[in-house]
Amino acid sequence: MTVPFVDLHAQYLTIKQEIDRAIAEVIAESAYIRGPHVDAFEEAWARALGVKRCVSCANGTDAIYIALRGLGLRPGDEVITSAHSWISTSETITQAGGRVLFCDTDEETFTIDPADIERKITSATVGIIPVHLYGQPADMGAIMAIANKHNLWVIEDCAQAHLAKYKGQVVGTFGNVATFSFYPGKNLGAYGDAGCAVTNDDRLADWMATFARHGGKGEHVMEGINSRMDGLQAAILNVKLPHLLAWTEARRRVAARYDELLSGVGDVITPKVAPDCDHVYHLYVIRTGKRDELWQHLTTAGIATVLNYPKALPFYPAYAYLGHGPTDFPVAFANQSRILSLPIYPEITDEMIGFVADQIRAFFGHRLSASSDDTFARRGGPLPSVLRRLSSAV
Numbered sequence: 483m484t485v486p487f488v489d490l491h492a493q494y495l496t497i498k499q500e501i502d503r504a505i506a507e508v509i510a511e512s513a514y515i516r517g518p519h520v521d522a523f524e525e526a527w528a529r530a531l532g533v534k535r536c537v538s539c540a541n542g543t544d545a546i547y548i549a550l551r552g553l554g555l556r557p558g559d560e561v562i563t564s565a566h567s568w569i570s571t572s573e574t575i576t577q578a579g580g581r582v583l584f585c586d587t588d589e590e591t592f593t594i595d596p597a598d599i600e601r602k603i604t605s606a607t608v609g610i611i612p613v614h615l616y617g618q619p620a621d622m623g624a625i626m627a628i629a630n631k632h633n634l635w636v637i638e639d640c641a642q643a644h645l646a647k648y649k650g651q652v653v654g655t656f657g658n659v660a661t662f663s664f665y666p667g668k669n670l671g672a673y674g675d676a677g678c679a680v681t682n683d684d685r686l687a688d689w690m691a692t693f694a695r696h697g698g699k700g701e702h703v704m705e706g707i708n709s710r711m712d713g714l715q716a717a718i719l720n721v722k723l724p725h726l727l728a729w730t731e732a733r734r735r736v737a738a739r740y741d742e743l744l745s746g747v748g749d750v751i752t753p754k755v756a757p758d759c760d761h762v763y764h765l766y767v768i769r770t771g772k773r774d775e776l777w778q779h780l781t782t783a784g785i786a787t788v789l790n791y792p793k794a795l796p797f798y799p800a801y802a803y804l805g806h807g808p809t810d811f812p813v814a815f816a817n818q819s820r821i822l823s824l825p826i827y828p829e830i831t832d833e834m835i836g837f838v839a840d841q842i843r844a845f846f847g848h849r850l851s852a853s854s855d856d857t858f859a860r861r862g863g864p865l866p867s868v869l870r871r872l873s874s875a876v
């Protein structure tokens with residue numbers, strides 16, 4: 483058996499008719515750049531989150547850049563962010579003229595450590611970009627308290643956390659602005675690049691929309707950039723959005739099954755969910771001291787795994803100029819050689835999950851998990867059986 487890391491084609495097959503119809507509509511209408519499908523998605527996504535405004539753009543990286551410019555970042559301003567993220571979170575700070583201040587992460591959750599934020603704040607610090615990494619909300623209660631105390635703005639990087647909740651409140655609604663990626667593999671993914679910034683601040687939303695569209699159509703009130711969501715991506719997202727909750731529930735069932743099968747296996751640490759948080763499992767990341775050997779074992783067995791990410795950001799050549807060493811970010815540094823992301827997506831079958839778990843169990847010398855046991859399948863498996871039947875039928 484081979485197990486891909488994600489299977490976007492399997493998802494497409496479950497919604498093929500709707501997707502094909504939506505794409506044909508965009509082509510029939512020649513609604514390629516912005517247009518009614520984009521307007522509809524902006525409205526629907528804002529409604530799904532309970533925010534006033536959604537400003538769509540070309541991708542999640544642009545969304546952070548646009549938000550930083552919208553908040554008026556000035557040369558020399560310092561912005562605090564997590565040492566453990568995808569580089570979009572930090573590269574955009576530099577591109578917008580700011581200086582990156584990295585913080586270490588929490589031992590259990592991989593998200594930014596609020597105590598380290600307090601330590602890093604200087605008189606030049608203007609804002610914080612927490613990342614809801616892997617689908618787990620950062621500690622927004624502590625982060626907002628720090629931001630309010632020091633008069634800092636907050637941009638939530640929600641690229642991996644569509645509809646995740648912190649204390650019952652959806653992420654993306656805590657800070658001044660939040661950014662999303664709709665990259666194809668994300669929990670809500672387009673069929674190409676797409677992204678957005680959301681906010682309750684009308685003035686900020688207007689500024690970001692103008693900036694992202696060449697500083698205004700017709701009347702250029704400023705120099706902007708060209709960062710637009712295209713109609714095809716919006717039409718696809720409009721089809722997918724109504725399925726997002728069911729897909730998120732399916733991801734949670736997959737994670738719970740991995741938790742169960744990998745409990746007590748070798749030195750494997752399965753993902754911890756912080757109290758009062760609803761994790762959406764964009765990624766299911768285990769930790770082990772035998773990461774490289776396990777990675778090799780799973781690859782040989784036909785199971786695709788990924789390192790998210792091979793290094794913590796401060797240790798890439800791009801940030802050598804900051805002169806950081808391992809002791810500056812001990813948690814993020816230790817995690818970079820221990821983390822391994824296992825396959826997770828709503829359509830993964832219970833047989834595949836059992837196979838992945840059994841390969842890990844075998845690697846650590848445990849007996850197999852009786853993956854032929856159909857208890858999980860009877861409970862509904864990753865996706866409700868009707869969808870599984872549909873996807874295997876097409």
Ligand SMILES: Cc1ncc(COP(=O)(O)O)c(C=O)c1O
Nearest residue numbers: 541542543568570641663664665
């Ligand atoms: C945490 C994080 N921030 C930002 C981004 C940027 O999104 P995009 O790829 O749409 O530019 C990503 C995408 O992988 C991400 O994972």
